[in-house]
Amino acid sequence: xxxxxxxHPLPPPTGAHVNRIRSLALLGAATLTAGGxxxxxxxxxxxxxxxxxxxxxxxxxxxGWSCSAGSGAAVSSPVHTGAGALxxxxxxxxxxxxxxxxxxxxxSTYTLSAQVQGSYVYLGATGTGTQDVSxxxxxxxxxxxxxxxxxxTGPNTTQVTVYTHGWYGxxxxxxxxxxxxxxxxxxxTDPGPSVPGAPGGAAVSGQSANGLTLSWNAxxxxxxxxxxxxxxxxxxxxxxxxxxxxxxxxxxxxxQVSAYNAAGEGPRSAPVTGTTTGGGNPxxxxxxxxxxxxxxxxxxxxxxxxxKLSDVSAQYDIIAVSFADATxxxxxxxxxxxxxxxxxxxxxxFKADIAAKKAAGKSxxxxxGGEKGTISVNDPASANNLANSAxxxxxxxxxxxxxxxxxNGLNPTYMTQALRSxxxxxxxxxxxxxxxxxxxxxxxxxGYFKTALNIKDILTVVNMQYYNSGSMNGCDGKVYSQGSVxxxxxxxxxxxxGGLDPSQVGIGVPASPSGAGSGYVxxxxxxxxxxxxxxxxxxxxxxxxxxxxxxxxxxxxxxxxDAKAGLAWSNAVGPxxxxxx
Numbered sequence: 295x296x297x298x299x300x301x302h303p304l305p306p307p308t309g310a311h312v313n314r315i316r317s318l319a320l321l322g323a324a325t326l327t328a329g330g331x332x333x334x335x336x337x338x339x340x341x342x343x344x345x346x347x348x349x350x351x352x353x354x355x356x357x358g359w360s361c362s363a364g365s366g367a368a369v370s371s372p373v374h375t376g377a378g379a380l381x382x383x384x385x386x387x388x389x390x391x392x393x394x395x396x397x398x399x400x401x402s403t404y405t406l407s408a409q410v411q412g413s414y415v416y417l418g419a420t421g422t423g424t425q426d427v428s429x430x431x432x433x434x435x436x437x438x439x440x441x442x443x444x445x446x447t448g449p450n451t452t453q454v455t456v457y458t459h460g461w462y463g464x465x466x467x468x469x470x471x472x473x474x475x476x477x478x479x480x481x482x483t484d485p486g487p488s489v490p491g492a493p494g495g496a497a498v499s500g501q502s503a504n505g506l507t508l509s510w511n512a513x514x515x516x517x518x519x520x521x522x523x524x525x526x527x528x529x530x531x532x533x534x535x536x537x538x539x540x541x542x543x544x545x546x547x548x549x550q551v552s553a554y555n556a557a558g559e560g561p562r563s564a565p566v567t568g569t570t571t572g573g574g575n576p577x578x579x580x581x582x583x584x585x586x587x588x589x590x591x592x593x594x595x596x597x598x599x600x601x602k603l604s605d606v607s608a609q610y611d612i613i614a615v616s617f618a619d620a621t622x623x624x625x626x627x628x629x630x631x632x633x634x635x636x637x638x639x640x641x642x643x644f645k646a647d648i649a650a651k652k653a654a655g656k657s658x659x660x661x662x663g664g665e666k667g668t669i670s671v672n673d674p675a676s677a678n679n680l681a682n683s684a685x686x687x688x689x690x691x692x693x694x695x696x697x698x699x700x701x702n703g704l705n706p707t708y709m710t711q712a713l714r715s716x717x718x719x720x721x722x723x724x725x726x727x728x729x730x731x732x733x734x735x736x737x738x739x740x741g742y743f744k745t746a747l748n749i750k751d752i753l754t755v756v757n758m759q760y761y762n763s764g765s766m767n768g769c770d771g772k773v774y775s776q777g778s779v780x781x782x783x784x785x786x787x788x789x790x791x792g793g794l795d796p797s798q799v800g801i802g803v804p805a806s807p808s809g810a811g812s813g814y815v816x817x818x819x820x821x822x823x824x825x826x827x828x829x830x831x832x833x834x835x836x837x838x839x840x841x842x843x844x845x846x847x848x849x850x851x852x853x854x855x856d857a858k859a860g861l862a863w864s865n866a867v868g869p870x871x872x873x874x875x
Contacts, residue, residue, distance in 0.1 A: 343475045344483045346396040346404070347456065350472040352378040353515065358394050362459075365390035374409040374438050374470035375517045376555070382459070383466040389416075390467070393457030396474050397481025398447050404476030406456055407442035412467025417441040419456045419474075423448020438470075452479060490516045490553035490560040493534070498568035499710065499748045503543040506568045508551070509535040513560070516553035522562060524548050541570050571751040581657055581694065582725060585874040586611035587867065588757055588800060588849035589856065590661060593617065595635045598808070598854035602639055603647035603658065606853045607861055609868030612727065612755075613651060613853065614661040614697040618687070620668045625676025625712070626683040627662055627669060629691065648692040657725045660687060663699035677708040681715035688720060695725030695754070698745075703734075706744035713745075717752045728756045729802060729849070732763040732776075732785060738792045747793050756789060757800040757849030761813025768836060776813040780834040782823035787838050790827075796844035803848070805856035805863040817866035820848055824867075828874045847871040 348358040353376050355368040366382040373379040382390035398404060400423075408417055410431055418428030422445045429443040447454065456474055460467040495511035508521065512534040521529040521536045524547060529536050541547065546569040550562040589610040592598060606613055618627040631641050648658045662669055662684075671677050684696050696716070698709070717724050726749065734742035735758050746756050760782055765775045768784025769791055775781060782801050789799050803820055804810035822832035830841045848867050850856060856863045 344478045346398060346474040346476065346479060346481060346483060347394060347472055348396075348482075348484055350408075350484070351376045351470060352380050352472075354378075356380070356392075359392050360394070361392040362390065363388040366392045369468070372411065372438075372468060376470070377512070377514065377516070379468050379470040380458075380472075381466055381468050384460040384462055384464055387462070389459045389462055391457055391459035392469075393455050395453050395455045397479040398451060398454050398474075399477040399479040400447050400449050400451050402477045402479075403444055403446045404454075404474050405442060405444050406474050407440060408458060408472040409438045409470045410441050410458070410467060411436075411438055411469075412460060413464045414461035415441065415467045415469070416457075416459045416461075417443065418458075419443075419445045419454050421451070421454050422446065423451030488515070489557045490514070490555055492561040493519065493551045493553055493563045496549065496551055496563045496566040498549070498566055501568065501571050501751050503571050504541050505537065505539040506541065506570060507535060508538055508549050508566075508568065510551050510563060513553040515555055516560075517555040518553075520552045520554060520559065522550040522552070525550075538568075543570050545570050569751060581652075581655060581723065582754055583611055583655075583872070584797070585845070585871050586755065586800075586847045587864065587871045588612040588614060588727065588755070588802075588847070589805075589853040589864070590614045590616045590849075590851050592852050592854045593632050593636070595632075597858075598852065599857035600636055601854055601857060602636070603644065603651060605857070606651075607856070607864045607868070608654070609861075609864040609872075610656065610853060611847075612657045612659060612725065614659050614699075614727065614729075615693070616661045616852070617699070618660050618662045618669070618684075618696075621683070623676075623679050623683075624673075625669065625671045625679035627660075627680065627687065628683065629660060629687055645691055652692065652694065657694045658692070659695040659697050659725050659727065660684070660691075660693045661697035661699050661729075663701060663729075669700065671708045671712055672705045673708060674711065677712035678715065680712040681719065684716050685719045694723065695720070695727070697727040697729060699729040701731060704741045704745060706741045706748060709741075709745045710748040713749050713752070717749075724752065725754045726752060727754050729759055730756065731759050732766045734758075735785070735789055735792075736767060743789075743792065746789075746798070750794070750798070753794075753798050755798050755800045755846045755849075756794060757802040758785070758789070759802045759851075760785065760815075761802075761804050761810040761851075763813055769838075770836065772836070774836070777815055778834060779815075779819050779822045779826065779832070780836045782815070782820070783826045783833060783838065784836040786823070786827055787836075790838075790842055796842035797846050799842070800846045801848045803850055805850040805852060806859040808858065809851050809855040817863050820867050821870040824848065824870055824874060843875040845874060847874070 352368050368378050369381045384390040416430040420426045424446045427443050427445045431439050458469050490513045493510040493513050500507035518532045520527050548565045550565050552562045553560045587610050591613050621628050633639050651658050671680050730742040734740050763776045765773050768774050769787035774784050804814045807814045825832035828843050828845045
């Protein structure tokens with residue numbers, strides 16, 4: 295029983311009261327059976343019965359319902375079926391009573407029932423013209439429980455108030471599928487459910503070697519969803535996503551989804567294809583070595599050494615041309631060589647240098663963003679614009695991919711869409727790199743981290759910027775300050791343990807103190823961090839729980855500042871990267 299409350303004038307029903315209700319119900323059942331009526335007190339509704347309650351599934355919010363002291367609310371979770379349920383919260387002297395007046399037929403018996411969650415949830419009827427009834431669920435109230443009772447109407451009763459409520463001092467309770475089945479009193483009822491439509495927006499994300507995540511848009515009126523893999527139903531779920539496991543590595547699968555409810559199963563969605571990763575090194579691009587050095591090349595003069603691409607040290611395996619320019623079309627990019635600022639460097643020379651670097655086994659990619667980058671991809675149209683314009687520039691100049699260096703955040707849904715679209719155009723030779731700030735990779739829930747995981751099967755490397763940062767959390771929960779080997783290793787650990795393959799993790803640092811406002815570390819510190827992560831040696835106070843010999847390497851801003859400092863950075867870090875195990 296609920297705890298006693300002295301201020302409440304009506305305590306919960308006693309055992310004798312309940313027995314009396316049950317006796318009356320049994321007597322009513324015998325009388326109704328003898329009279330040949332269609333409503334049975336045992337709760338089995340016959341064909342002529344209707345549900346006199348309106349909006350009993352709370353699919354239309356609280357329409358038709360009234361709750362005391364504003365205690366009730368329509369919620370989308372938890373629900374027993376459909377998309378809605380009632381959640382009501384007792385407070386003070388209010389027991390969170392929610393009710394509805396229904397139209398009934400005199401001298402008839404009705405079955406009152408609902409699915410409930412919570413401690414001491416009541417279900418009852420008043421104004422019956424005979425014996426008012428109630429029932430409740432005692433105990434902890436974990437999970438959904440069905441409450442049910444019956445009532446009979448008097449000879450002149452045409453309306454009855456049905457209700458549910460909680461108990462004083464108890465947490466909120468939840469109710470779904472509220473029904474009053476019995477003879478039609480002329481008040482009408484909700485129409486029966488119709489078969490739901492096909493789900494839209496099916497998409498695949500979070501691929502691994504043996505699984506992926508399938509998601510789609512929720513369908514109104516759906517009770518659940520069936521998931522089909524290559525035409526065979528493999529799962530039934532209640533929400534608009536599913537984790538698909540047990541798949542083979544480097545394999546493509548076709549998925550469809552259908553929605554269902556009490557009326558039946560609706561049509562399947564348009565098929566969507568998902569491909570698992572190949573395990574160890576998911577990067578398919580053969581032109582990028584196992585361990586690679588990345589450098590940003592400046593398409594402007596800011597006091598660093600002005601370079602042509604042909605001047606860039608051969609230590610660099612990936613050269614990121616900085617930067618693409620925005621256009622009037624959202625998401626679209628273009629590239630404008632600063633010939634005047636670069637001493638008369640012509641477009642023809644630039645294209646020839648790209649071709650020469652590629653012939654030497656290097657990858658030249660176009661970086662999007664930077665400190666002043668204004669490119670935004672926040673909807674399908676801008677995602678399409680980015681993919682199409684990037685592909686056009688790759689064809690025009692010979693770029694082998696793109697780098698995402700947006701320092702004002704990004705939308706993982708539409709950036710993923712853009713990069714997958716570009717991948718479908720460019721094929722497996724596409725190089726995709728990312729250069730997030732440290733704050734962007736502190737959690738897998740961040741936009742950058744989500745994007746990286748979403749495109750893990752086509753992502754080359756994430757070269758996080760370990761500079762202009764300040765202190766940050768490491769994977770051990772401790773705070774580390776920039777400028778130390780611990781800062782590099784403990785933050786890299788977050789990515790390595792958060793889902794990225796070691797081949798997709800690189801250490802991004804300035805080539806000289808002039809290359810960033812703060813965070814410069816000597817090449818010796820960078821090399822110690824590489825050894826710590828790949829070999830377990832050279833660590834500071836933080837030492838990872840395991841080694842990552844597949845670590846991709848390191849990145850610097852920029853090849854120009856490196857040249858200004860006599861190539862001290864690339865001549866020291868390049869050989870270390872290329873000698874990693």
